[in-house]
Amino acid sequence: MQGSTSPGQFVFEQRAGESVPSVLYDEHVKLTSKSHITAFAGYLMPLWYSSIAQEHRAVRQNAGLFDCTHMGVLEVCGPDAGLFLDVVSTNRVEDLKLGRARYGYVLDAAGNVLDDIIVYRRGETRFMVVVNAANEAKIRSYLHELQQGRAVVDTASSLWAAKLPKLKVSIQDMRDPNRPSDRRVDLALQGPASFDTLGKLTDPSAAKRICELKSFAFVEEKVGGIDCLICRTGYTGSNVGVELFVDPKEAPRLWNLILEAGRPLGVLPCGLGSRDSLRIEAGLPLYGHELDGKFQISPFEAGYGWAVKLDKEFFIGQAAMRRVAETYDMEVARIELSAARGVRPIRQDDALLDEKGECVGWVLSAAKIEEKQIALAYLDRKAAVEGTRLGVYYLARSASQAEQGRLEVVTKGQKVDSDLGGTVTSRFAKF
Amino acid sequence: MAVAQGLLYTKDHEWARVEGDTATVGITDYAQEQLGEVVFVELPKVGKEFGAHKEFAVVESSKAASDVFCPVAGRVTEVNTELETQPELVNKDCYGEGWLCKVKITDTKSLDSLMDAKKYEEYLKTL
Numbered sequence: 001m002q003g004s005t006s007p008g009q010f011v012f013e014q015r016a017g018e019s020v021p022s023v024l025y026d027e028h029v030k031l032t033s034k035s036h037i038t039a040f041a042g043y044l045m046p047l048w049y050s051s052i053a054q055e056h057r058a059v060r061q062n063a064g065l066f067d068c069t070h071m072g073v074l075e076v077c078g079p080d081a082g083l084f085l086d087v088v089s090t091n092r093v094e095d096l097k098l099g100r101a102r103y104g105y106v107l108d109a110a111g112n113v114l115d116d117i118i119v120y121r122r123g124e125t126r127f128m129v130v131v132n133a134a135n136e137a138k139i140r141s142y143l144h145e146l147q148q149g150r151a152v153v154d155t156a157s158s159l160w161a162a163k164l165p166k167l168k169v170s171i172q173d174m175r176d177p178n179r180p181s182d183r184r185v186d187l188a189l190q191g192p193a194s195f196d197t198l199g200k201l202t203d204p205s206a207a208k209r210i211c212e213l214k215s216f217a218f219v220e221e222k223v224g225g226i227d228c229l230i231c232r233t234g235y236t237g238s239n240v241g242v243e244l245f246v247d248p249k250e251a252p253r254l255w256n257l258i259l260e261a262g263r264p265l266g267v268l269p270c271g272l273g274s275r276d277s278l279r280i281e282a283g284l285p286l287y288g289h290e291l292d293g294k295f296q297i298s299p300f301e302a303g304y305g306w307a308v309k310l311d312k313e314f315f316i317g318q319a320a321m322r323r324v325a326e327t328y329d330m331e332v333a334r335i336e337l338s339a340a341r342g343v344r345p346i347r348q349d350d351a352l353l354d355e356k357g358e359c360v361g362w363v364l365s366a367a368k369i370e371e372k373q374i375a376l377a378y379l380d381r382k383a384a385v386e387g388t389r390l391g392v393y394y395l396a397r398s399a400s401q402a403e404q405g406r407l408e409v410v411t412k413g414q415k416v417d418s419d420l421g422g423t424v425t426s427r428f429a430k431f
Numbered sequence: 432m433a434v435a436q437g438l439l440y441t442k443d444h445e446w447a448r449v450e451g452d453t454a455t456v457g458i459t460d461y462a463q464e465q466l467g468e469v470v471f472v473e474l475p476k477v478g479k480e481f482g483a484h485k486e487f488a489v490v491e492s493s494k495a496a497s498d499v500f501c502p503v504a505g506r507v508t509e510v511n512t513e514l515e516t517q518p519e520l521v522n523k524d525c526y527g528e529g530w531l532c533k534v535k536i537t538d539t540k541s542l543d544s545l546m547d548a549k550k551y552e553e554y555l556k557t558l
Contacts, residue, residue, distance in 0.1 A: 051468060
């Protein structure tokens with residue numbers, strides 16, 4: 001990528017390569033046609049098995065099982081692992097209790113979001129860190145550069161830059177099949193029937209411990225005889241749901257056991273399509289859309305200022321976050337619109353208009369859910385108030401529409417005619 | 432993947448049913464399967480003329496907005512207005528009730544580049 005870099009910016013060149021089958025690929029092709037499998041973040045992953053709408057409904061009413069084996073799973077351990085992660089993550093790590101996980105951000109020294117992560121504490125000096133598939137190579141390179149003292153840590157002081165290379169920390173890829181033990185890939189079981197499904201595959205005391213898990217708490221139990229790290233987290237907005245971290249060699253067996261046990265309870269395998277519609281409905285950000293991306297959206301704008309501990313002694317990007325926290329004037333909002341028959345679906349970059357028809361923001365992601373469309377949008381904070389009525393202008397969908405005068409870009413403040421009305425709703429939704 | 436006999440096909444997965452100087456046009460089973468649930472169809476205006484393989488309609492699913500290219504050169508004589516309220520007909524019956532429009536063929540040579548059902552089936556196997 002060409003372009004100027006700001007001081008403290010971490011530049012990583014992503015290597016494009018052939019996508020590889022996910023660990024569960026052989027199971028996917030038994031359940032769906034190859035035409036429904038797509039390349040995603042370097043892996044061949046299913047878009048849907050039955051239909052996006054059916055799988056979405058299954059998660060809301062029963063439960064759905066997702067292949068998340070593409071997600072990066074790192075082990076960060078050693079005497080200084082907690083301190084190292086506390087410098088790398090915007091959220092607190094050192095005071096995290098055993099068996100608990102915490103959401104946070106990895107920033108560069110300029111304050112750019114490199115990824116959103118979850119840190120799990122498995123021991124005093126032993127952590128698991130889950131990163132986005134698309135960002136895994138970048139994050140591993142960044143952590144390595146920090147350990148080597150080669151990445152910018154703080155543009156104002158050299159204190160922490162000097163400290164980091166001295167810390168005793170080891171970083172390992174937990175998905176590596178050559179790792180001798182404790183290999184982990186991620187599967188997610190989400191929706192109200194999740195616990196009943198797992199209950200059929202665990203002994204009663206383990207089932208009880210799983211049911212009693214608080215949000216962002218985890219246990220290590222056997223499911224169908226397979227060692228699993230089970231955490232009450234997810235990306236669907238479901239109150240009930242877990243992620244199961246399992247040996248990649250056992251992942252296909254666990255996948256089939258859960259689907260079999262869940263079948264009478266209405267559990268369906270779910271693809272990337274419903275994963276997207278569910279997270280949009282819940283208001284959860286996707287890196288590159290509601291985080292970073294072309295607007296370089298910060299955690300504050302995304303609605304996660306609470307995960308950025310400005311009062312912490314230090315984290316990389318802290319000075320930039322202090323400035324952002326004081327000055328940001330755009331934020332991510334959730335908007336509800338009609339999806340009645342004959343209503344054209346809204347798409348990324350469509351313009352959002354205030355009552356005067358002036359552009360106050362743009363669509364970041366959108367999904368049709370039953371008779372509604374839910375959009376996550378980047379909106380002027382003055383307009384991002386629950387209950388505010390907004391208009392939408394559809395950008396040109398094809399060259400012929402553009403020839404007929406439909407705009408391909410609308411800039412902030414530009415006045416255009418509204419094609420559809422919508423309402424700002426609560427930032428998040430729980431199910 | 433269903434391929435209807437007696438129709439002509441493009442590599443972009445449109446079909447044409449030629450009767451006299453008129454072609455009825457739609458998208459194939461493969462195309463609708465790829466798109467997923469069709470939620471909106473934008474059809475051209477009656478009377479408008481298109482060259483062969485020019486974009487003339489947009490089919491939108493929850494996944495994507497896709498251009499549809501006119502398989503033959505011609506003038507639009509009729510559009511399937513049922514799709515305004517029932518876009519899902521494209522999924523349910525792509526070779527029947529889910530047709531998009533009828534075109535009066537202005538250049539029969541534009542038919543020469545289209546595949547018959549057998550050739551289209553072979554083409555699908557290569558994808």
